[in-house]
Amino acid sequence: MSLILSALENIPLIRQGDNLADIVLNAFEQMNVALLDNDIFVLAQKIVSKAEGRIINLADVIPSQEAIELAEKTEKDARLVELMLQESNEVVRYRKNVIVVEHKLGFICANAGIDHSNVLGDGDNKDVVLLLPENPDNSAKQIRDEIKKRTNKNIGVMIIDSHGRAWRNGTVGMCIGLSGIPALIDERGWKDLFGYTLQATIVGVADELAAATSLVMGQAAEGTPVVHARGFPYPLGEGSLQELIRPKDMDMFR
């Protein structure tokens, strides 16, 4: 069994209002491969945010007193910190240059996922930033529904971002929204090779696929923000971002 992850070439620069289903299908058609049931398209958060117009000019942001104080402690731009606070439920940790929050979407991430790079094509313009999509599960569902309508194929769609982690160096791709893909596979009660019952194995398959596709996308100038995945080894089914988030009271590391 093989899992094949292919970066789509020919994804144009995305602008507010662009139809991502259209753009993904056009780029996929140029690969001269038939779309099949159970295929998955994985999109970088950045292009979804851009299409949804989640661009903010820092010149328009007036920082609160709380933002000004946290900006001083972390040596960050107070307007940027204001956006981080607006995008978050709470600040979990901070130190110089890093603010780790519980994002409004529920997950823990640095800087509320607000991104400077690859925003507008205006060089080192640090005044333009990109917020995460407002409802990435819904963004994924809209793209999936439209692809299904146009192709009659039952596919999955996932939106990913790169997150830092506790304990380990290096960012890895994480799922921040999905439609038509299971988030977790609960193998408790399954038997292993020898009939021994697995005790505690709930597998984060959506995050595993997110990491896999992030590797293929690259981070910097590659310009390949969409990956086609074939061979996902579980049946497609409904999943949601919320399943991937450990409730605060179950988290020993909050």
Place this chain on the structure above:
Amino acid sequence: MSLILSALENIPLIRQGDNLADIVLNAFEQMNVALLDNDIFVLAQKIVSKAEGRIINLADVIPSQEAIELAEKTEKDARLVELMLQESNEVVRYRKNVIVVEHKLGFICANAGIDHSNVLGDGDNKDVVLLLPENPDNSAKQIRDEIKKRTNKNIGVMIIDSHGRAWRNGTVGMCIGLSGIPALIDERGWKDLFGYTLQATIVGVADELAAATSLVMGQAAEGTPVVHARGFPYPLGEGSLQELIRPKDMDMFR
């Protein structure tokens, strides 16, 4: 560009003393695909531990007082807890049924990576457990060197395990040893699509590949503990497990 991850069929049950390079190459030959430079073999920790004889019968373990006390607090077998303590530098958190440690190898994981399942083929014999390999980077290097000697191909070898994570539900595959593969790619200073300099992007490419291959291996009865990866998008080069571990004093979540 595609990344192709293929589970090798025909990996036999592994026993102490087995030559894993031999077994991997034999299984790969049955796929009728030529081995190429830059291909990577990813092995589940379990088969490496078995080949290296890291099997312990709990009947042979005498728990210390510390283990007995921690076992009471966590409702675990004191002999198993004794092994966890022996395999760890320190206990980081614990509660009922879970002990999170800094493993002697440096990373944070639950239960010191000690595993009950898929050990000996003796059904639900809970008295036999498997420790992690003593030096997984070295295990990977030995397998890699022998494959190189026999094929004259410059490949990479990685050993992975499934780890739980802070903040998110579900285990994901993580690298616990590697040879010939970069652990991290430092993109700081790279320019993005628009010439904006990336600030803080060090990518955990080894862990991304670990997660990807874990997805293909499955967890339970599939019996596919080796994955062949083609199309890893970075040049092969030396990496080590230590690079992936965030030093304690740099970790806001210890």
